[in-house]
Amino acid sequence: MSNPASPPAVDVLDERPGLTFPPGFLWGAATAAYQIEGAAAEDGRAPSIWDTFSHTEGRVVAGHTGDVACDHYHRLGEDVALMAELGLKSYRFSVSWSRVQPAGSGAVNPQGLDFYRRLVDELLANGIEPWLTLYHWDLPQPLEDAGGWPARDTAARFADYTTVMADALGDRVRYWTTLNEPWCSAFLGYGSGVHAPGRTNGADAVRAGHHLMLGHGLAVQALRAARPTAEVGVTVNLYPVDPASDTPADRDAARRIDGLANRFFLDPLLRGSYPEDLVADLSTVTDFDHVRDGDLATISTPLDLVGVNYYSRHVVAAPVEGVPADPAPSCWPGSEDVRFVSRGVPVTDMGWEIDAPGLTETLRRVHGYTELPLYVTENGSAFVDSVVDGQVDDVDRLAYFDAHLRAAHEAIDAGVPLRGYFAWSLMDNFEWAWGYTKRFGMIHVDYDSQVRTPKSSAKWYASVIRRNGLAAQ
Ligand code: FCB
Secondary structure: OOOOOOOOOOOHHHOOOOEEOOOOOEEEEEOOHHHHOOOOOOOOOOOEHHHHHHOOOOOOHHHOOOOOOOOHHHOHHHHHHHHHHHOOOEEEEEOOHHHHOOOOOOOOOHHHHHHHHHHHHHHHHOOOEEEEEEEOOOOEHHHHHOOOOOOOHHHHHHHHHHHHHHHHHOOOOOEEEEEEOHHHHHHHHHHHOOOOOOOOOHHHHHHHHHHHHHHHHHHHHHHHHHOOOOEEEEEEEOOOEEEOOOOHHHHHHHHHHHHHHHHHHHHHHHHOOOOHHHHHHHHHOOOOOOOOOOHHHHHOOOOOEEEEEOOOOEEEEOOOOOOOOOOOOOOOOOOOOOEEOOOOOOEOOOOOEOOOHHHHHHHHHHHHHOOOOEEEEEOOOOOOOOOEOOEOOOHHHHHHHHHHHHHHHHHHHOOOOEEEEEEEOOEOOOOHHHHHHOOOOOEEEEOOOOEEEEOHHHHHHHHHHHHOEEOOO
16 A cells, blocks of 8 residues: 555656666676776886876876776775676776787786786676776887887787787686777877877878777687687777758768768778778878778678767767868868757766767667677766765766666667667776866775775666666656
8 A cells, every 4th residue: 555645656757667678688887997907007017108198298187197097906806896786797897908918019918917817707706797898098108109000010919919818818708899999099099189199190090090990800800719709899989970950061061970980980890891982081181092902801800799889979060161170180080170069958077968869879770780789888977976975976877877778778679689788987987188087987986095985876777787677767
């Protein structure tokens, strides 16, 4: 019998059904090496491009660096225990190439490998499936000094490093992703220069994008050779790109940005070709003479899964006549004059528009390319959190997750073989050029004391994992 004095269980103004995900759905959380590990100069680790970049004045907000970060290198046991409390089925982490192969090639650092062996063993002991990303943006500095990703040789070095990791951990790690978000590595790292290594040359960005994908293809082959049973994929960050209006000029602006943001990667990786319109758009930037016979076949080496990182949507409009393009270095080479339009919808602390339906749209689009199983390998939001009486009630983040999980479920209903979801992020961490000023974690980190405090979203996510779905609201 219901108690007439108690509030209704369901708010009729916001009545959303409970949802159950398919059996075996892989619920996880993600992090990346440079964002959490710290111990930057310990046990034989050498600098990566992110060490150099963050130590260069003016590159990262407030001069923050990843030297200490969340000190995860020394708190591995405590952190895995927190994951176990959350009930995570899987944990997606990345390996610091500079820890394992400090020069980026040649000698392997056994202490570096040991750290990842301990991490993987600890995860397995807690029933958590390790999901290993080989490259989350932290190229060993000596490889950048030798030309970085715009240089073809870097792809071969990446394949060698992949073999080292497959030999060391392939018996215990089933899920592997080669690259995380090659768009960011290429276009933020070498185009706009807001990420490491901070170079600003459109042609270099395009070359970097190609060699990242070539490295990916070679790495897939290296993994297959070393570990035939591994589940291998790549993670791309995708955005729906909408025209601000239905005019041909705005639609053309959307086509161009969609080419650079999405099809630059999806088409070579999943179809073995660059889109013709994209090559034409980039003709003022590069003649693609870096692409050699056989590259696209390597790049499109068959995969076992595709990882999708989703955060927001882009809305764009045609250049305004008479208004010159912003001369600042750009992550949209050849399309610098396209305008990004804000719709005035709610945004996160990154200023990114919140657009859950865009996740459904993105997953359906990728499914249009491939029948492969898909995973959301990152999705999440930064908000300003406050600790009150030792608690962080991050309702905005929780609502973001809830809305995006509903959107993910809608994709499943529409026939998308979505097999898992990784929240970004397990804990607050070094948010690249924003340093520690943006918090994405489900677990709050006090950077002075390194105390971890699960936020409301963490407790809520634990209940989602327990019931394999969402409660009615
Ligand atoms: C993604 C990155 C991840 C994190 C989130 C917020 O682009 O892969 O490391 O910074 O954005």
